[in-house]
Amino acid sequence: MEEETNTSTLAHVLVFPFPIQGHINPMLQFSKRLASKGLKVTFIITHSLSKLLPPRSNSSPIQIRPISDGLKDDEKVDDYEAYLELFERVVPQSVAHLIEEYKVTNHPVKFIVYDCLMTWVLDLARTAEIEAAPYFTQSAAVHSIHYHVYERALKLPIEGSLISMPSIPLLRPNEMPSLIVNPGCYSSINCLNINQSSNFGKARLMFFNTIDKLESQVLDWMRSKQWPIKTIGPAIPSMYLDQRLEDDKEYGLNFFEPETDACLQWLDTKETSSVVYISMGSFAALGVEQMEEIAKGITQTGKYFLWVVRASEEAKLPPNFKNDVTRQGLVVNWCPQLAILAHRAIGCFVTHCGWNSTLEAISLGVPLVAMPQWTDQPTNAKYIADVWRIGVRLKVDDKGIVTRDEVDVCIREVMEGERSIGFKKNVMEWKKLAQEAMEEGGSSDRNIEEFVAELMHM
Structure with missing residues (x-):
């Protein structure tokens, strides 16, 4: 456990991405935003992936906390389906242990922001008597399509040349998410995508890495169902948007060395x-x-x-x-x-x-x-x-x-x-x-501010 610091008076939130670069990086950016608003943020990452993050100073606003996913040191993932089974068996225990560890410190966890693919985190958090919210890493339109499949409003296999869904343009089969059209390919990943909808409306908040005006129609439809949606995107480094986070030019994780x-x-x-x-x-x-x-x-x-x-x-x-x-x-x-x-x-x-x-x-x-x-x-x-x-x-x-x-x-x-x-x-x-969405008072910035204010008073 890290040493106690002057962050002990801050509300403490865990941010927990699925271990894929395209999920880790936007959630790491969201973590930077939360920390800049005055929260204590602990970013959970598997031991193997933590080695890909650049060194962080003791003054960094985000604490990186590696956890076990069942892999041995330097073990490579060759069979992704087998890894998912291992992940779902080992990681819930690792997260539960981490929450218990923080309970005896001056900064127990108040909230978990978790990757939408890991729906089990919501139940785990509530068992630990804390709140949690999913973070949706794809477009609102794509998550809406997964919801229609989950609810069986969209029947599989896909039939016909055009697919109609509320607030989404008519789609041809080759414009649909590919794993819905070909569910036998990467079946475990497809199940994760579909089952993320089991949390729709169950959490007190739902974070979407998108912009209100970019996907206004489908977001309006989702909100009409009383889902507590907060758009917080685009989750890219601040220096390319509002420039309010000093020197924030990189996500912080690369699977490959850039030239x-x-x-x-x-x-x-x-x-x-x-x-x-x-x-x-x-x-x-x-x-x-x-x-x-x-x-x-x-x-x-x-x-x-x-x-x-x-x-x-x-x-x-x-x-x-x-x-x-x-x-x-x-x-x-x-x-x-x-x-x-x-x-x-x-x-x-x-x-x-x-x-x-x-x-x-x-x-x-x-x-x-x-x-x-x-x-x-x-x-x-x-x-x-x-x-x-x-x-x-x-x-x-x-x-x-x-x-x-x-x-x-x-x-x-x-x-x-x-x-x-x-x-x-x-x-x-x-x-x-x-850019306007992330500037002070913009729609995404305002949604982040509202979440922080709520968390401070929980």
């Missing part, structure tokens, strides 16, 4: 809005044929490009590709995405449409070329192209491949086509709304 200097120095040599940035995130794995089509397509555009290809994916590139394109492009294993998107040279972002990447692009005013891979990404792509109108979605051929010509045409359309001005105008309007 920061190489990327930024290369971009500094390029003209404004002249570079295509391509990244499929930390998880998606494309096939060899698809990698070749992207490589040929981006080369065909004649545009400068910065392409993130993880080390595990490099062998899928065409032979000698990295050396052959040095005048046109830079291929790196990882990069500091926020700093890249904020750079004046970036003209568009070819993305897998993960929710964090989508919010980052919106917050930094970068038009998108959507290439969704799985889970929530097809639905995010639908909103990007047809609701927010900040980019286009790449179409796949009969084999499920995005061809080089499709890559070429869509990048040109976003960067220089007839609709490019509209895409840029729309994304800049959404950027303004994202």
